Amino acid sequence: xNYTTPNKLKTIGKMNLRIxxxxxxxxxxxxxxxxxxxxxxxxxxxGDSVIIFTTEQGRKLVNINEQKKECSENxxxxxxxxxxxxxxxxxxxxxxxxxxxxxxxxxxxIESNKSLNAxxxxxxxxxxxxVRKQKIAKWVSVGGIVVVGILGIVF
Amino acid sequence: xSVVNFYNGLTTKERFFLSLLIxxxxxxxxxxxxxxxxxxxxxxLYESEIQKTKKKYLEDIRQREENIQNLLNxxxxxxxxxxxxxxxxxxxxxxxxxxxxxYKWKYKEIELxxxxxIKNYWKNEFKN
Numbered sequence: 442x443n444y445t446t447p448n449k450l451k452t453i454g455k456m457n458l459r460i461x462x463x464x465x466x467x468x469x470x471x472x473x474x475x476x477x478x479x480x481x482x483x484x485x486x487x488g489d490s491v492i493i494f495t496t497e498q499g500r501k502l503v504n505i506n507e508q509k510k511e512c513s514e515n516x517x518x519x520x521x522x523x524x525x526x527x528x529x530x531x532x533x534x535x536x537x538x539x540x541x542x543x544x545x546x547x548x549x550x551i552e553s554n555k556s557l558n559a560x561x562x563x564x565x566x567x568x569x570x571x572v573r574k575q576k577i578a579k580w581v582s583v584g585g586i587v588v589v590g591i592l593g594i595v596f
Numbered sequence: 597x598s599v600v601n602f603y604n605g606l607t608t609k610e611r612f613f614l615s616l617l618i619x620x621x622x623x624x625x626x627x628x629x630x631x632x633x634x635x636x637x638x639x640x641l642y643e644s645e646i647q648k649t650k651k652k653y654l655e656d657i658r659q660r661e662e663n664i665q666n667l668l669n670x671x672x673x674x675x676x677x678x679x680x681x682x683x684x685x686x687x688x689x690x691x692x693x694x695x696x697x698x699y700k701w702k703y704k705e706i707e708l709x710x711x712x713x714i715k716n717y718w719k720n721e722f723k724n
Contacts, residue, residue: 499714503706506721511699515692522688525681532674532681539667539674546660546667553653553660560646560653 480495494502606614709717 496711496714499711499718500706500709503709503714503717504703507699507702507706511695514695518688518692518695522685525684525688528681529678532677536671536674539671543664543667546664550657550660553657557650557653560650564646 480498481492484491484493603611603614
């Protein structure tokens with residue numbers, strides 16, 4: 442009996458160790474297998490390396506792709522708008538230049554009209570002078586005729 | 597004869613003065629005629645110069661008014677160009693709005709996509 446007790450204890454100890462190891466491996470393997478896989482993952486199918494996404498990730502990518510398409514379409518429209526704005530700006534520039542020329546021409550016309558007015562004023566003055574001169578000449582000739590007549594009668 | 601008698605009746609001094617008077621009258625008449633004709637010539641020249649200047653000014657005014665009319669016509673043409681461009685911009689704005697609505701719907705649709713639809717979407721994308 443004295444020899445059997447230590448053997449039994451030894452066997453029990455070994456058993457405990459095995460059970461503890463088994464429990465340890467079970468816990469480790471469980472914790473390993475129960476860990477959630479983080480997608481996307483790379484896998485090999487039929488010799489091709491593939492990237493696997495979740496449905497949610499795939500949806501997100503679809504969204505991003507569509508946003509890119511929307512941006513591209515908006516960009517095209519904006520480029521066309523910009524072109525049209527440039528056309529408007531150019532046209533307005535031309536109009537502005539033309540209006541400036543019109544202003545300059547109008548100024549010159551005003552100056553020409555002023556000069557013409559001055560010439561007409563001069564002509565008017567000359568004509569008035571001429572009329573006065575002719576009136577004087579008329580009175581002088583009348584006076585002359587009267588004097589000659591009186592002299593004729595007297596002598 | 598009476599003029600001859602009158603002359604014969606004058607003294608030498610009186611004859612001298614009469615002759616001087618006649619010569620003076622003739623010379624002053626010539627001078628007056630000459631000055632009158634030169635005055636007339638100058639007046640005509642002045643008038644023709646004035647007419648030329650006036651004509652030049654009037655021609656210049658006419659040309660400038662014509663030029664102004666041309667410039668205003670050009671501006672009208674540019675108005676047409678601007679109008680077209682503005683219409684084009686309005687159309688583009690409408691297209692932009694349509695694009696915005698289209699994609700709003702698309703994003704809503706995508707939210708409801710299942711796995712099969714996502715797969716088909718990408719298949720189509722790569723087909724294109």
